[in-house]
Amino acid sequence: MYEEMDKLIEKASILIEALPYIQKLYGKTVVIKYGGNAMINDKLKNWVMEDITLLKYIGVNPIVVHGGGPEINSVLKKLNVESQFVNGLRVTDMQTMEVAQMVLVGKTNKELVSMLNQKGGKAIGICGIDGNLIQARKHYEIVNGEKVDLGYVGEVVSINAKVLEMLAKDEYIPVVAPIGVGEDGTSYNINADTVAAEIAKAIKAEKLMFMTDVEGLKYDKNSSEIISAISADEVLKMIDEGKIDGGMIPKVLGCIDALKHGVNRTHILDGRIPHCILLEIFTDKGIGTMIHL
Numbered sequence: 001m002y003e004e005m006d007k008l009i010e011k012a013s014i015l016i017e018a019l020p021y022i023q024k025l026y027g028k029t030v031v032i033k034y035g036g037n038a039m040i041n042d043k044l045k046n047w048v049m050e051d052i053t054l055l056k057y058i059g060v061n062p063i064v065v066h067g068g069g070p071e072i073n074s075v076l077k078k079l080n081v082e083s084q085f086v087n088g089l090r091v092t093d094m095q096t097m098e099v100a101q102m103v104l105v106g107k108t109n110k111e112l113v114s115m116l117n118q119k120g121g122k123a124i125g126i127c128g129i130d131g132n133l134i135q136a137r138k139h140y141e142i143v144n145g146e147k148v149d150l151g152y153v154g155e156v157v158s159i160n161a162k163v164l165e166m167l168a169k170d171e172y173i174p175v176v177a178p179i180g181v182g183e184d185g186t187s188y189n190i191n192a193d194t195v196a197a198e199i200a201k202a203i204k205a206e207k208l209m210f211m212t213d214v215e216g217l218k219y220d221k222n223s224s225e226i227i228s229a230i231s232a233d234e235v236l237k238m239i240d241e242g243k244i245d246g247g248m249i250p251k252v253l254g255c256i257d258a259l260k261h262g263v264n265r266t267h268i269l270d271g272r273i274p275h276c277i278l279l280e281i282f283t284d285k286g287i288g289t290m291i292h293l
């Protein structure tokens with residue numbers, strides 16, 4: 001009898017631990033880059049949708065930016081579209097771009113919107129073409145000092161923050177597919193990590209969070225200990241020293257760029273942990289790596 005009561009009281013203390021963070025984030029915006037395993041595994045997907053819906057219901061405004069997951073490749077394969085490579089980098093030709101846009105906007109984005117709506121959230125899916133949300137231009141990759149043309153791969157020129165603010169400040173949860181649009185109406189495929197960081201900067205989000213398939217940043221690759229909090233300068237030093245994996249670099253650089261443009265805190269999360277978003281935001285210790293100025 002007493003034991004049961006103690007357990008219940010413990011639950012209250014968990015909620016109370018969250019109170020200062022709820023107060024701090026009330027009415028503020030959190031940009032969440034959704035990707036990796038958390039997009040593939042059904043259980044993980046479900047937990048992410050619950051976390052995002054809960055955020056909205058307690059007065060925090062989440063904006064979700066998603067990647068493509070493995071689906072684009074599988075559709076390309078089904079349609080027998082073969083990829084060209086230059087210098088080992090995949091080229092997004094016209095046909096590939098069409099498939100990427102179809103999958104990202106027509107399938108992935110709408111699935112996420114529908115899942116959030118199932119949880120009671122009011123999600124609205126948009127891509128960078130809608131309301132000119134993501135204005136883009138062609139991106140040239142520099143390889144060994146030379147400009148390499150990768151086709152319809154774009155970079156962000158500017159973000160039309162008003163579109164997102166309108167939705168997020170109202171009762172909606174914007175879900176953004178990372179397709180940008182050029183001045184002449186051309187669609188570009190843009191790295192979703194970069195889009196998340198640019199959106200966070202443009203709307204001066206309180207937080208930017210990246211869901212990944214790693215535990216977090218580590219000082220030593222072989223150690224199991226993750227870095228709980230670290231400054232932007234220390235991260236830059238780690239990049240110089242070659243201590244950060246290639247795939248993580250766009251994410252940590254996105255964090256640093258966002259911090260320098262007014263985002264308060266940025267987080268790298270292990271998207272394989274159930275309810276990683278809630279655990280990071282509403283506990284003192286968090287579960288990921290927090291990068292601050």
Ligand SMILES: NC(=[NH2+])NCCC[C@H](N)C(=O)O
Nearest residue numbers: 228280281283285286288290
């Ligand atoms: N990985 C960490 N050290 N996280 C701390 C998170 C602290 C707090 N919940 C926040 O979101 O700001």
